[in-house]
Amino acid sequence: MPRFSIIVPVFKVQGYLRECLDSVLGQSYGDFEVVAVDDRSPDGCGAILDEYADLDPRVRVLHLSENVGLGRARNAGLEQAKGDYVLFLDSDDAYTPGLLAAVAGRLAEAGDPDVLVFDHVRTHWWGRGGRSDASALLEAAGPDAFSLRERPEYAGLFLVAWNKAYRRSFFQEHGLEYGPGLYEDAPVTYRSMVLADRIVCLNRIGVEYRQRRQGAITRTPGRRHFEIFRQYEGLFGFLQERPDLVWARPLLFERALDHMLFVLSRPDRVTPADRPDFYREIRAFHRRHLPEGFTPPEGPRGTEMRLLASAPYASYAALRGLREVRAVAERNRQRTVRAVSARTRGAWYAARSRLPLDPHLVVYSSAHHGGVSGDPAAIHAMAREIAPQLRGVWVVREDVVDSLPPGVDHVTPGSARFHAVAARAAYWVNDVNWPGGPVKRPGSVHIHTHRGTPLKYMGADLLTKPGARHGFSVPQMLRRADRWDYSLVANRHSELVWERAYPCHFTSVRTGSPRNDVLVRAGEGAGRDFRLRHGIPEDHTVVLYAPTRRDYRRGGHVERIDLARFAADLGEGHTLVVRLHPTLASGPARGMGLADLARRGTVVDATDEPHVEEVMLASDALVTDYSALMFDYANLDRPIVVHADDWAAFTASRGAYLDITAEAPGHVSRSYRELTWLFASGAWRDEESARLRADFRGRFCEFDDGRAAERVVRALLLGEPMPGSATVRIPGQTVGGDLLAAI
Structure with missing residues (x-):
């Protein structure tokens, strides 16, 4: 059986x-x-x-x-x-x-x-x-x-x-x-x-x-939708034969009316000509089956249910029409309030902008104001250590304020203090573009850290990929990028890509990636806290799976691997850790089994871990498709497997700057069977894997030597000579100022 x-x-x-x-x-x-x-x-x-x-x-x-x-x-x-x-x-x-x-x-x-x-x-x-x-x-x-x-x-x-x-x-x-x-x-x-x-x-x-x-x-609109009444008549006939279920009658009566009123409100189900008849059928059902003591719920649907006791269809139609009119009026009111508020804030901001810049004020943001993380966080930490005279203020969303580390000074977007800080800050550090509101004042310095080494098309290159740029404007993005003064790069590949993808007036700075300093300088026991926090045995081999989003599917998530099966196929002595792309963290991807598997201990869900560097340090190997995380992970000199079972679809929809299947940091699997074979056979960490990884590191970890954050602080925030071997390359643009001369 x-x-x-x-x-x-x-x-x-x-x-x-x-x-x-x-x-x-x-x-x-x-x-x-x-x-x-x-x-x-x-x-x-x-x-x-x-x-x-x-x-x-x-x-x-x-x-x-x-x-x-x-x-x-x-x-x-x-x-x-x-x-x-x-x-x-x-x-x-x-x-x-x-x-x-x-x-x-x-x-x-x-x-x-x-x-x-x-x-x-x-x-x-x-x-x-x-x-x-x-x-x-x-x-x-x-x-x-x-x-x-x-x-x-x-x-x-x-x-x-x-x-x-x-x-x-x-x-x-x-x-x-x-x-x-x-x-x-x-x-x-x-x-x-x-x-x-x-x-x-x-x-x-x-x-x-x-x-x-x-x-x-x-x-499909039509009279067939009247069949809903026969279905509920059968249900309530059953309830009348079961006195032991008398408790359920009010509950199911409310659900039945809610369902019927929902169908009535849908233009793709009941035609306008049929609505009076449909409403009369609901009223007849209401009369026949109204339970004693039934109380309609609060809210608009409850108001509609109260009408059923006495009001004809005209009253219901008038109520629906009035509700629609009120909704339109409310939307117009909100637009007016927003416009007035914006003009008021603009006037106040303009007044504050006439004050001198504060040479010690640095504004930070990361991941669309999502918290203290990434390259900006590494720069901020180094500035607090070697330049305590600099005052760092983070711009964060209201929903992440409670999760900030202790002692972090912060403002929320649109607040009065945000505008006060934005009007005076001499330095701006971000890994994504600032929104259009803040105006770049003469003399202020904008440092753009990016979010890793680019594999997929970015910026102006997306003009040839309409599906990938759906929902945002490339010209507007470039106008915001025009505010950049410095673009940080970890390798020459990134330098060339950013100057092509963002044809703007900035200077490329070969600092390395500040957030990777901790990977390059990692000592014995790095990542141990993560393992302890998630109950991972010390002797387990930790495999980190980090898939990226797909532009060829709405929502960005495509289930490439059955996580439960992969965790089981890895076998005893292994722990599978999953880190979703940030854009998938709050979408249906978490519901495709990841949340349940994590609850049952089948996998560890590290998507919400604030510092991905700690997750990487805790792992022994990386499995990814086309995530830029592989370029950072290569600094650890640990095995990487690229799972490229939909490479053709990915490149057709998004575009790629290199063929990662030909220039991979390790072995490439093109099916689930190949992926599991790599781990079962031990090939994931063989000599060929090490050779491929060494070549990859030499090309893409070129400027990562553990001192990137220090370079940024000393050279770009303090105006001191660039420490170490990294250099600043001026790509032909005229960029004046004492800061550049000092470098």
Whole structure:
């Protein structure tokens, strides 16, 4: 008997079906069967299913003699199911890698509950969207099982069949089955949730829910949406037969009204001509099933529910119209307030700007005001050590203020003190561009540190890559870069790239990367604190996996590796540490299993570690695709593996300044099988790996000698001669001032 039965009803999805089946059959957890139900599909779906069944004995195909619709096709598959648990998957959707292993682990941890619920991500035809509205509920659920009576807020979980695993005996014991027509998920979902004694949640994205541009019935206006009333009539008929569930009637009554009013408000479901009739049907349902003592919730939806008791459709339509008018008025008011505030701040800033520059005031920022990190942090630390007369002030977002190190002077963007500091500061240090607001005063010095050695196209080179520059203006970016006085570089490659990518009036300074000083000068025991903090045994080999974002997919995240499988394949004595690209840290990438795997101790999630240098020092090897982190990591002279399974797609969408597969810092894998072979065979740290790494270090760690931050402080902030062997190269621009002469 398999652990899971995955029921896949199929109808007119031949363009998506292979992707769906591959996402299931490619799971690292293999104890399952697929019951694929061909709902008399008129296209090539039946043949595709038979092809997969011939290739994989876990696939069984049921060909129906007539088209019965989604709900009854699921029922047909359920009759054939043999697994302990049943999962339903729509045939145009897909599982995320590692889902079934995570579900199996959570079920075992919870002692085989009745129902397990997991998250999903919407994948629109133009790209992936964000996590579901229920993600906060899933995160807050905790490890213990519960009933809906104990935690009624979980009736608000997404109302579908495919985000759950049902214990098959529970499903059959209660005679649960799907009815015909639209909204067939509602009665089954709510019946199962109120009947279940033990519900658990898995806080990870398990399904990529495809939002098709065409063909989605639920987004096709018409009278079929009136079928929602038949579905809820069946549900409340069931509740009336169960006096033991009287507690659930008010809860599900509110959810039913909310669902109906939601459908009514959607122009892609109910046509304007049908809305009065639809509203009257909601009122009729309200009269028939209003529970004693029912109290509508607060807020706009609760107001609509109160209208149902007495008001005709005209009153509802007027309320909706008034709400839209108020929303427009509020948006206009906010724009006016912002404009007046901006003019006031501008006048005040102009007045402050007439005061002399403060030669000892240095303004720092890193990672879009994300905290004290990177090259600016290394420069700030060195300035406090050798130039205490310099006063450093960090610009940080409001949401990171509480996480700042003790004693760090800071301002938040747009505040009065920010404008006071910006008006007087003689030095500005940043690793990304400052926003357009601050005006560069004559005599002030802007130092741009960048964020590592460039592999992918940047700046003006993005003009040939419209997908990669979607959402920002290259001309505006270059106007901001015109404020740079100095551009720090760690190697000649970076120097040439920055001068091409940012054709602006700045001077390239061969200082090395200040944040890499700690890597070059690392002594015995470096990274030990990180290992202790995360409970990593001293004798473990730590493999750091650092993927970068993809510009060919909306949201930037593409799941290249099943993390649970990779952690297992590394074997005993290894710990897998994952560090996502900063732009992916708050997106759905964390929900694609990483958060859950970290909670269960399968991997260590180091994405939120404030200092990536500490993460690198704690590791013994780096696996990355095309992250610039590899150029920094090479300073450690530790093995690097480049996993380049989508190099062609990456370069086509973003562009690259060198072929990292030909000039790699170590071995290159082009498939998961090759990646695991490199570690299983020991080739990841062989002589060839060391030779490749030495060549790479010689080219890209050229100016990193452990004194970069000192050079920046002494030469660019204090005007002293440049210490060490690094030099300043003037690329033909005329840059005056005593500072340059001193260097």
